[in-house]
Amino acid sequence: MSLLVQRVSETLSSNGALAQAVAGFQPRAGQTDMAMAVTQTLEQGGQLVVEAGTGVGKTYAYLVPVLLSGQRALVSTATKALQDQLFSRDIPRLVEVLGLPIRVALLKGRSNYLCLHRMEQARHSAESAQPGAQRALAKIETWSQATRTGDMAELTGLDERSSLWPLVTSTRDNCLGSSCPRYRACHVNLARKEAMASDVVVINHHLFFADMAVRESGVAELLPTVRVTVFDEAHQLNEIGVNFLGKQLSTVQLLELSRDVLATGLQLARGLVDWHALTDRLEKSSRDLRLAAGMHRGSVRLRWTETLPEGVEGSEWTPALQNVLQALAQLQNGLETVAELAPDFQRLLERACELSQKADLFSKVPDPEGVRWAEVSAQLRLIESPLDIAQAFSALTRPVQAPLVLDHEALDDEASDPESIQALMAGDPRHGSDPQATQGSGVGQRAWIFTSATLGDEPSLRWFTEPCGLTSAQVMQVSSPFDYAQQAALYVPDHLPKPGDPGHAGHVAQLVVEAVELLGGRTLVLTTTLNAMRAIGEYLQTRLDPAANVEVLVQGQSPKRRLMERFREGAGDGRAGCVLVASASFWEGFDVPGDALQLVVIDKLPFPPPGDPLFEARSQRVTREGRSAFADHALPEAAVALKQGAGRLIRSETDRGVLVVCDTRLTTMSYGRRLVRGLPEMRRLSGHAEFLSTLRQFTTDATSWTTS
Ligand code: SF4
Numbered sequence: 001m002s003l004l005v006q007r008v009s010e011t012l013s014s015n016g017a018l019a020q021a022v023a024g025f026q027p028r029a030g031q032t033d034m035a036m037a038v039t040q041t042l043e044q045g046g047q048l049v050v051e052a053g054t055g056v057g058k059t060y061a062y063l064v065p066v067l068l069s070g071q072r073a074l075v076s077t078a079t080k081a082l083q084d085q086l087f088s089r090d091i092p093r094l095v096e097v098l099g100l101p102i103r104v105a106l107l108k109g110r111s112n113y114l115c116l117h118r119m120e121q122a123r124h125s126a127e128s129a130q131p132g133a134q135r136a137l138a139k140i141e142t143w144s145q146a147t148r149t150g151d152m153a154e155l156t157g158l159d160e161r162s163s164l165w166p167l168v169t170s171t172r173d174n175c176l177g178s179s180c181p182r183y184r185a186c187h188v189n190l191a192r193k194e195a196m197a198s199d200v201v202v203i204n205h206h207l208f209f210a211d212m213a214v215r216e217s218g219v220a221e222l223l224p225t226v227r228v229t230v231f232d233e234a235h236q237l238n239e240i241g242v243n244f245l246g247k248q249l250s251t252v253q254l255l256e257l258s259r260d261v262l263a264t265g266l267q268l269a270r271g272l273v274d275w276h277a278l279t280d281r282l283e284k285s286s287r288d289l290r291l292a293a294g295m296h297r298g299s300v301r302l303r304w305t306e307t308l309p310e311g312v313e314g315s316e317w318t319p320a321l322q323n324v325l326q327a328l329a330q331l332q333n334g335l336e337t338v339a340e341l342a343p344d345f346q347r348l349l350e351r352a353c354e355l356s357q358k359a360d361l362f363s364k365v366p367d368p369e370g371v372r373w374a375e376v377s378a379q380l381r382l383i384e385s386p387l388d389i390a391q392a393f394s395a396l397t398r399p400v401q402a403p404l405v406l407d408h409e410a411l412d413d414e415a416s417d418p419e420s421i422q423a424l425m426a427g428d429p430r431h432g433s434d435p436q437a438t439q440g441s442g443v444g445q446r447a448w449i450f451t452s453a454t455l456g457d458e459p460s461l462r463w464f465t466e467p468c469g470l471t472s473a474q475v476m477q478v479s480s481p482f483d484y485a486q487q488a489a490l491y492v493p494d495h496l497p498k499p500g501d502p503g504h505a506g507h508v509a510q511l512v513v514e515a516v517e518l519l520g521g522r523t524l525v526l527t528t529t530l531n532a533m534r535a536i537g538e539y540l541q542t543r544l545d546p547a548a549n550v551e552v553l554v555q556g557q558s559p560k561r562r563l564m565e566r567f568r569e570g571a572g573d574g575r576a577g578c579v580l581v582a583s584a585s586f587w588e589g590f591d592v593p594g595d596a597l598q599l600v601v602i603d604k605l606p607f608p609p610p611g612d613p614l615f616e617a618r619s620q621r622v623t624r625e626g627r628s629a630f631a632d633h634a635l636p637e638a639a640v641a642l643k644q645g646a647g648r649l650i651r652s653e654t655d656r657g658v659l660v661v662c663d664t665r666l667t668t669m670s671y672g673r674r675l676v677r678g679l680p681e682m683r684r685l686s687g688h689a690e691f692l693s694t695l696r697q698f699t700t701d702a703t704s705w706t707t708s
Contacts, residue, residue, distance in 0.1 A: 008039050008065045011098065018060070021097040030478040033262040037476055038449055042069045042228060045445020047397055047473035049234075049465055051455040053480030054647055058451050059090050062230050064202070067091075067100055071227045071447075074219075076208050078233035078240065079589060081110075084234075087202045099201070105198035107191060107219070109207055114140070115170035116182040122167040124267055130286075132232040136164055150187025162184065172210075172259060173351050179343030195222055199626045205237055209244035212392060214329070234450040234587075235640070238389055238467040242614070246385025249358040257351055257451075261331060273334040277314075282331055285323035290380040292316040298530075299377035303613045305364055309374040321363050328356040371617035383418075387618050390514035394469025397448045445667045448473075453647060457639035457678035459464055480650075484680035487650050489684040489694060491660045492621035492667050493568055499604040499663050505532045508603050508662045512579065515599055515660075516540070517548040518695045521577020522570065523599040526587055526645045528606050536603070537581040544579075551575075555582035570596030588644040593651035598698050600649045601660045605675065606641035607634055635671055639678040646679050658685070659693055 010016050012032050018025045025627035034050050041048040042065055052058035064085075066073050077083045087106040095102050120242040122128055122137055136158065143155055158164065170188065180186065195201045201217055211219040223229070231237060265275035293302070293312055302309040308317050335349040362382045366372035375381040386392070450470065456463035461475050496507045497648075516523050527533040537554035546551055549571075553563050562582060571577035579594070580586070587606070610614040616638075627633075642661075649657040659682065666672040685691050 002039075002043060002427065003063065004043060004069055005039050007068050008035050009063050011068065012060070016258065017097050018064075022093070023320065026059055027539070028055075028481055030481055031061045033059040033525060034058060034451075034476070035065055037474070038062050039065040039069075041447045041449060042066065042071060043473070045447050047448045047463055047470055048450070049448070049455060049470060049473045049475045050451045050474070050478060051464075052451055052453060052478045053482075054453055054651060055480050055482050056478050056655070058453075058478075059086070059232070060094070062232075062449055062451060063090060063094055064098075066228055066230060066449075067094055067098060067102060069099075069228070070199075072225060073228040073230065074203060074226045075200065075230045076203050078205050078236035080108075080204065080628065081570075081589075083202055083204050083600065091200065091202070098541060102200060104200045104202070104327075104583055105191075105195040107195045107201055107206075107207065107211070107222075108151070108202045108203060110215040111169045111171065112163075113170075113174070113187040113191060114144055114147065114152060114155075114168055116150075116185055116187070117176060117180050118170055118174070118442050119144060120170045120182075122164070122265075125167055125263055127163050130163070133164060136162075137168075140164075140168055143614055147187075149191065151191075154158050158222060173256070174344045174347065176347050177345065192221070196225070201226075202248045204404070205231065205233075205240045206244070210216060212241075212244065212396070228449070229446070230449040231451070233452055234468075235454055235464060235588075235644075236453040237393075237450070240466075241389035241393065241468075242385050242387070245389060246383055247358055248381060248383050249355065249362055251286045251290050251379050252381075253355060254282060257331075257348070258282045258286070261348055261352075264342075264348060265334075265338075268344065269338045272338055275334070278327075278331050278334045282324070282327040283530050284346045285320065285327040287614040289317075289320040290376075292320040293374060293376045293380050296376050299375065301611075301613055302374040302376060303611075303616070304366060304372040304374055304382075312374075318363075321359065325363065327357060328359060329350055332356065342679055371614055373613035385614075386615070387621060387695065388469075390467055390469035394470075394471075397446075397470065405603070435548050454640055454644050457643060457674070458637055463636045463640055474654060477527045482648065482650050482653060482655075482680070484682050486683075487656055488651075488682040489658045489685050490676075490679070490682040491658055491691045492664065493660065493662060493688060493691075494664055494667065495688065496662050496664065499665065504662075505535040505603065506539065508532070508601065509536045509543075511660070511662065512536065512601055513540060513543055514692070515601070515695055516550055516579045516612055517545055518575070519599060519693065519698060520571055521550040521579050522549065522595060522597055522698075523579040523601065524590070524592075524597055524648055525579065525581040525601045525603070526569075526648070527583045527603045529609075530583055531707055532603050535582055540579060541583065549576040551578045553578055553580040555584075555586060558584065568592050568596055569596070586648075587641060588647070590648055591651055592648070593655060595655075595698070597648065597651075598655075598657045599660065599695065600657065601662065602642070602644065602645050602656040603662050605638050605661070605663045605665055606645065639675050643678050648679075654695065656698060658691065660691070 009032065011018055012027055012035055013019070014027050019027065030052065034052055035054065037048055037050065038061060050058070052061065060148065066075075075086060078084065083106065087104065091104050095104065118139060123134075125154065127133060128137060140155065140158070144150070147154055152158070152165070152169065173190070177183070181191065194677045201222060208219055208494040211223075216584070227631065262275050262279040265273060283438070298671060302311060304310065308314050332349060332352045335345055339345045339349050361384065366384060370384055370386050372382075375383060408410050450464070450468070450473070459475075459477055461477070465471055465473055493511060497504050511527055525536055527536060533555060537552065540552045541554070544552060553567060555563065563582075567578045567580045569575060622629045622633045647660050649655070649659050666675060685694060
């Protein structure tokens with residue numbers, strides 16, 4: 001047994017450091033198994049994929065071995081909430097308990113840091129004339145004198161959605177980089193330097209992929225220097241990655257360029273170029289392009305397999321796109337004449353060239369290896385992306401050797417090497433892949449750990465590993481320690497109409513009213529469409545008996561954070577219980593332990609929406625490979641989404657609850673069995689009477705129910 005295995009095992013044992021220092025910590029077999037697998041991967045290198053069910057304690061299962069190994073590590077999460085939790089709570093607690101001299105840094109996206117250069121220009125912008133803007137800018141300027149990090153989260157009272165936010169933060173497009181007069185004091189650069197000097201850096205997947213795509217966040221410099229990379233909430237990697245690895249052109253980008261050129265031109269080169277004429281033309285052509293995409297209700301995605309997006313008039317679209325190209329060309333000419341005057345113009349010129357190249361790409365036929373579509377709302381976004389991240393990611397995570405010892409001189413070289421991530425992906429020996437080059441300082445294969453509560457619906461976890469190019473990774477499933485057979489029940493009502501029936505949402509709403517009045521709230525309704533969400537929400541808001549004392553919360557009617565807080569408060573102290581009707585983002589990551597949530601109602605089986613261009617293109621590829629688009633693509637997608645939605649119900653050892661799936665296909669169709677198998681094993685309720693009597697038991701004695 002290696003020393004690391006011994007230390008990890010002791011730390012997680014019943015008389016180990018955690019049991020002695022952390023209140024309520026108890027050894028869990030699943031957690032120890034996962035920690036041992038992580039330890040082995042750290043020692044031998046390679047890729048480990050772990051699906052760890054709710055309650056396993058996966059965070060400690062990877063953090064304990066990683067921290068005890070002393071290896072330099074990058075930990076990436078999908079959400080800011082988990083990123084903050086790891087940096088502010090979990091890692092500091094473990095570092096203290098384990099007594100380790102470890103330096104930890106949090107690296108966020110650049111829009112989270114004050115941009116000193118833009119702040120100094122902000123008073124000249126049109127937005128600064130708005131009521132209250134001067135006072136807010138004065139507050140930011142005062143804070144800028146005192147802040148060490150420049151992290152905008154320190155600045156209370158300024159909302160991320162405020163129009164001032166983009167004026168005092170930077171984007172990749174408008175950052176001047178090393179030409180910036182404030183480069184030395186720049187908070188974005190200082191945060192990256194701090195990350196480079198730390199042993200453990202906490203980032204998020206967006207940042208990770210932003211660097212893979214356009215070397216945006218500082219992760220590119222960091223990655224070659226770390227030996228361990230952990231992706232928590234790994235189930236989101238593919239979707240986030242695809243977004244970043246693709247190419248996008250939006251009317252927002254065009255209008256922002258136009259606005260920035262006008263402001264900079266008038267400030268630094270007034271009279272030298274007709275800035276108004278150039279930017280008016282770009283603005284008008286961008287708006288015309290949006291109009292050429294047609295009128296649609298809400299936000300729609302238009303397929304784009306030939307020269308035009310589907311349903312769009314070529315006689316309007318083609319000249320509109322050509323006008324954008326010409327407007328960009330004229331803008332580039334204007335900017336070239338003043339490019340020497342200030343670095344701002346040089347950067348604006350680069351932006352105009354980049355957008356022009358993208359507009360040119362979208363004027364040609366789509367890449368047959370990828371998928372293209374147009375997203376039309378008030379804005380227009382043109383997107384061409386790979387179907388998954390397999391190619392990019394398998395190149396990145398394939399076995400190469402990495403230095404075990406931090407070499408600061410090498411780090412300085414990496415930081416100035418603009419191609420470092422691409423070089424790493426290509427196995428460039430400068431980045432530790434050459435054993436000869438690193439002999440003497442200790443070498444070892446890089447270790448990649450991927451984990452989440454849901455990574456598939458069968459033991460091989462193909463749903464996750466295939467699109468991520470991790471087909472040769474070691475895979476493991478660690479079951480939840482919860483006793484689902486005792487704690488949870490599944491009910492599939494057979495009296496409801498088929499899911500395609502126009503009256504389906506109304507019948508679901510009636511069932512919810514009956515249950516909610518009985519339970520006094522404590523219910524989460526997850527819908528597969530926004531229309532069903534609105535219909536059910538409206539029904540509850542108008543039909544629920546006021547005497548039931550239940551507050552109806554509907555996604556979109558309050559900020560998500562506020563809805564989650566209110567729901568978790570539940571009933572008591574004069575407050576009513578809650579029913580929350582939600583879609584999309586509430587299917588995962590919404591954690592409500594305790595009796596504030598005892599009933600989860602899912603309106604329909606969550607098959608991907610037909611007509612979604614990305615889903616269709618992926619299905620077509622599966623068919624081309626000789627497999628079944630339904631069984632090998634649509635069904636696993638639905639199974640994983642169902643598992644995630646159902647996962648909201650039981651969040652602790654003492655929770656009790658019922659899952660209702662209002663879709664009879666779960667019991668009448670043969671594929672229903674596969675979907676049920678993907679769920680934890682719950683007691684089945686045989687009919688409506690048993691459903692209601694089970695809910696009644698919750699209201700009398702939540703800790704014991706009769707099983708039939
Ligand atoms: S380098 Fe970029 S982010 Fe930093 S102060 Fe200058 S413009 Fe702002």
